[in-house]
Structures are given as structure tokens and as C-alpha cells.
Amino acid sequence: MTDIIARIESANAETLRRLLGADPVLIDVVPAREALPGLKDRMILHAGPPIEWERMCGPMQGAVCGVAVFESWAKDLEEAEQMAAAGAFRFEPNHHHDCVGPMTGMTTVSQPLLVVENRAFGVRAMCAINEGLGKVMRFGGNDAEVRDRLAWIRDVLGPALGAALRELGGVALKPLIARGLSMGDEMHQRNIACSSLLLRILAPALARTVGDAGALATILDFIGKNDQFFLNVAMAMGKSITMPAEGISHSSIVTVMCRNGTDFGVRVSGLGEQWFTAPVEMPEGLYFPGYSEADANPDMGDSAIVEVIGLGGFAMGAAPAVVGFVGAGPASRAADFTRSMAEICIGHNPEWTIPAMDYAGAPTGIDIRRVVDTGIAPTINTGIAHRKPGVGQVGAGVVKAPLASFEQALVAFAAEMGVT
Amino acid sequence: MPDKKPKNLLKTPLKVVNVGLDIFARDLARQGRPVVSVEWMPPAGGKPELARLLSKLGG
Numbered sequence: 001m002t003d004i005i006a007r008i009e010s011a012n013a014e015t016l017r018r019l020l021g022a023d024p025v026l027i028d029v030v031p032a033r034e035a036l037p038g039l040k041d042r043m044i045l046h047a048g049p050p051i052e053w054e055r056m057c058g059p060m061q062g063a064v065c066g067v068a069v070f071e072s073w074a075k076d077l078e079e080a081e082q083m084a085a086a087g088a089f090r091f092e093p094n095h096h097h098d099c100v101g102p103m104t105g106m107t108t109v110s111q112p113l114l115v116v117e118n119r120a121f122g123v124r125a126m127c128a129i130n131e132g133l134g135k136v137m138r139f140g141g142n143d144a145e146v147r148d149r150l151a152w153i154r155d156v157l158g159p160a161l162g163a164a165l166r167e168l169g170g171v172a173l174k175p176l177i178a179r180g181l182s183m184g185d186e187m188h189q190r191n192i193a194c195s196s197l198l199l200r201i202l203a204p205a206l207a208r209t210v211g212d213a214g215a216l217a218t219i220l221d222f223i224g225k226n227d228q229f230f231l232n233v234a235m236a237m238g239k240s241i242t243m244p245a246e247g248i249s250h251s252s253i254v255t256v257m258c259r260n261g262t263d264f265g266v267r268v269s270g271l272g273e274q275w276f277t278a279p280v281e282m283p284e285g286l287y288f289p290g291y292s293e294a295d296a297n298p299d300m301g302d303s304a305i306v307e308v309i310g311l312g313g314f315a316m317g318a319a320p321a322v323v324g325f326v327g328a329g330p331a332s333r334a335a336d337f338t339r340s341m342a343e344i345c346i347g348h349n350p351e352w353t354i355p356a357m358d359y360a361g362a363p364t365g366i367d368i369r370r371v372v373d374t375g376i377a378p379t380i381n382t383g384i385a386h387r388k389p390g391v392g393q394v395g396a397g398v399v400k401a402p403l404a405s406f407e408q409a410l411v412a413f414a415a416e417m418g419v420t
Numbered sequence: 421m422p423d424k425k426p427k428n429l430l431k432t433p434l435k436v437v438n439v440g441l442d443i444f445a446r447d448l449a450r451q452g453r454p455v456v457s458v459e460w461m462p463p464a465g466g467k468p469e470l471a472r473l474l475s476k477l478g479g
Binding site for chain 2: 001002004005008009252367369370372373374375403407410411413414417419
């Protein structure tokens with residue numbers, strides 16, 4: 001082994017140690033203006049790598065207009081669009097603020113954010129609360145119904161969840177994920193088990209902290225009816241797990257994968273905060289009645305952070321039902337996805353195991369060298385948004401990360417290592 | 421020296437593992453022969469510059 005390779009292997013081993021050594025705990029829900037010190041008024045954080053208004057896809061532009069009205073920066077959607085085009089808002093990626101957001105990923109000052117603390121490394125990551133299914137802002141929805149729900153989340157649900165979590169002293173997430181994997185979740189397109197398990201923990205605390213019985217019933221109903229409620233918790237957890245793994249010199253391990261509906265972005269531990277981007281792919285999947293591929297927007301969201309930590313498409317073996325839901329073939333193929341992802345990872349998570357695969361650990365630590373060498377692109381399970389603003393979700397599917405972004409990262413990594 | 425020549429190769433139904441272009445496997449499949457194709461592609465998708473970097477970076 002050459003000295004260069006030995007240094008990479010050593011750095012990667014340390015990166016894997018940090019990824020596997022995490023202790024993520026859901027501790028609070030806090031308004032974004034308090035949780036994110038760098039988030040200012042008229043600043044909009046979005047999913048994916050950096051992008052400006054002109055290059056944003058339809059649903060992201062729609063969500064920007066909706067959130068601008070929600071924050072009372074514009075009186076209506078038309079004025080919001082004019083303001084956005086005139087440069088009235090500052091756009092930055094969630095990932096620049098220790099934050100993540102699903103699909104369009106809108107994060108603005110008054111939204112309550114889930115806070116996950118990685119207690120093993122003393123870092124915190126944030127994500128907005130899941131809005132539910134159907135017409136929602138994360139899929140580009142922006143009408144009064146969408147904004148009214150966001151206001152209820154801001155005024156009622158967020159403060160109630162925060163109080164309940166503080167009363168509980170937090171909820172440890174690693175064991176919850178382990179149980180979810182054994183109950184058929186992969187934590188990206190299927191969160192039924194973990195959403196239910198979390199509600200089971202939260203409900204008594206909510207009953208103790210929410211004084212109004214009507215409000216309590218509405219909160220329990222909202223969480224109980226949302227199979228994807230846990231997704232945003234899993235995403236904040238994913239960011240909190242990857243943060244200590246960032247910036248390890250000589251490490252070729254992926255720390256971020258995300259999409260803004262136009263570009264796919266990758267970050268690599270040994271390359272710090274550099275983005276490597278390529279045009280994002282179109283998901284292949286199943287569509288809700290009345291919709292087809294012609295309606296679909298290219299892939300979007302920070303949710304691929306769950307694949308970075310070995311869940312989602314990487315843990316498909318735990319969730320055969322998802323394979324059918326996203327139209328990726330027969331349920332018997334579920335384990336093939338996980339085995340394939342293991343070829344591009346340097347380790348397995350011994351605490352997150354998949355019973356149906358003889359308790360194999362979730363593949364963890366995506367190595368850009370292996371991705372480029374094998375040509376195996378990371379598999380990401382994803383929702384599909386309508387390409388026009390204001391419509392919402394039209395399906396669910398699987399998307400491949402574009403290899404070009406990993407090839408760019410490899411060339412930069414070689415230069416960083418002094419390899420020419 | 422023991423005789424290692426396959427005695428029954430052409431006397432029993434063939435089971436083929438194809439390592440190479442998919443077209444070889446497809447031709448056999450069209451003739452109704454059982455064939456498994458090994459999923460393989462050249463390192464780095466056959467891109468020489470990336471393969472050269474990988475040879476020095478390991479992985």
C-alpha cells in the first residue's frame with residue numbers, strides 16, 4: 001500500500017468511526033430565528049446545492065412565493081414572485097446552516113425546527129416539521145390552505161412538540177431507528193413504524209403539557225395520520241450524524257448528497273465545504289391516478305442525507321413494501337438494492353441491522369473512489385413533485401445520483417492528495 | 421496426471437455464465453439456453469484518466 005492510499009484508508013476509518021459513533025437525540029422544537037443564528041429576515045434556505053431564483057425549478061419557485069407570503073414579506077403570490085425576481089430575498093442552502101429540508105426545503109425565520117443533538121460529538125442539526133401528505137409546501141404547494149397549515153404548525157404544533165420533548169428530556173433516536181428497520185421502515189419512503197413509535201413516546205408527554213383538550217386531539221390526529229411524520233426527524237438526525245464526519249483531511253467519504261430540482265450536489269469529507277454538482281436525474285417510479293412522467297419535476301430535497309447514513313435506498317432490504325410502492329420491481333429485489341449499495345460503502349452499521357438479510361448492518365460510508373470505480377450510483381428513494389408551482393406531490397420513485405458529480409469530486413480529491 | 425478433461429460437458433444440458441458483452445447472453449437466451457450474465461463494466465466506466473487517478477488513490 002502506498003503512503004497516499006494508507007493516509008486515505010486511515011482518514012476513512014476515522015470518518016466511519018464518527019458516523020457509527022453518533023448518539024442522536026431529538027431534544028426540542030425551536031423557532032428557526034433562534035435555532036439558526038445565521039438565518040436573517042428575508043433569507044430563504046432551500047434544499048440542495050446553491051441556486052439562484054432564475055435557475056430554480058417550478059415547485060421551488062412556487063414554494064419560495066408561498067413562504068414569502070407566509071412570512072408577510074409579500075401580500076400575495078404575484079408580489080412575491082416579482083420580489084424574488086428583483087432580488088428581494090437572499091437564497092442559501094440549508095446545509096450551510098447545519099439544517100436540512102425535504103423536497104423544496106423551505107426554511108425561514110418563523111418556522112419551528114426539530115432539533116437533534118448528536119451527544120457523542122456535541123453538535124446540533126435542524127429540520128422543519130413534516131407538513132403531512134398531499135398539497136404541501138415541500139412539494140411546491142403555496143395556496144391559503146398550505147399557508148394556514150404552516151401557521152398552525154408554527155403557533156400550535158411546534159410549541160407543543162417542543163414542550164413535550166423538553167419534558168421527556170429528549171428521545172434517543174438510534175434505538176428507534178433499529179426498531180423501525182425491524183418493522184419494515186427504511187426511513188425515506190417508509191416511516192410508518194418510526195412515526196408510530198415516536199407518537200407512542202410523545203403522546204403521554206403531550207397529554208401532560210398541552211392544556212387544551214381540543215388542541216391535544218388535533219395534534220395527536222395530525223401526527224397519527226401522517227405516515228411520513230418521522231422523515232424530517234430522520235433527516236435532522238442524518239445531518240447531526242454527518243456533521244462530525246465533515247472536514248477530515250484525506251477522507252474520501254461522502255458527507256452530503258442533496259438536490260434542488262435542478263442540480264444534484266455532493267460534498268466529501270476531505271474536501272470540506274466544496275460542492276460538486278451535476279444535472280439532477282428524473283426519478284423512475286409510480287404516479288398517483290391522473291398523473292404521469294410528463295408531470296414530474298426532476299429530483300429534489302435534502303432528504304438524501306438519510307442515504308448518506310445508510311438508510312433509505314441503502315436499507316431497502318429492510319423495506320420490501322417500499323420496492324413496490326416506488327415501482328422498483330418485485331419485493332424480492334429489496335435486498336439487491338442494499339447489497340449493491342454495500343459495494344460502494346466502506347462499512348456496515350452494527351446497530352442498524354436488517355433482519356431479512358440475516359441481520360446484515362446497513363451499508364455506511366459512501367466512498368467516492370468506489371462509486372467512480374464501479375460505476376454504481378447511490379440509490380435514493382424519493383417523492384416526486386409536479387413540475388408546475390402550486391400542485392404538490394404526484395408520485396414516488398427511485399433515482400440514481402448522477403455519476404458526474406462523483407467524478408468531479410474524485411478529480412478534486414486527487415488534486416488535494418497531490419496526485420496528478 | 422489425472423485426466424481433468426470434462427467428460428460430460430456436451431452430454432448434459434449447458435448452464436452458461438456469460439462474462440462479457442450482454443449480446444452473447446441474449447443470443448443464448450433467445451435459443452432457450454439457461455444463461456446468467458455477470459454484471460460487469462470496465463473500471464471508472466472505461467474513462468482512462470479517472471482509472472489512472474484511481475490506480476494511485478486506491479479504493
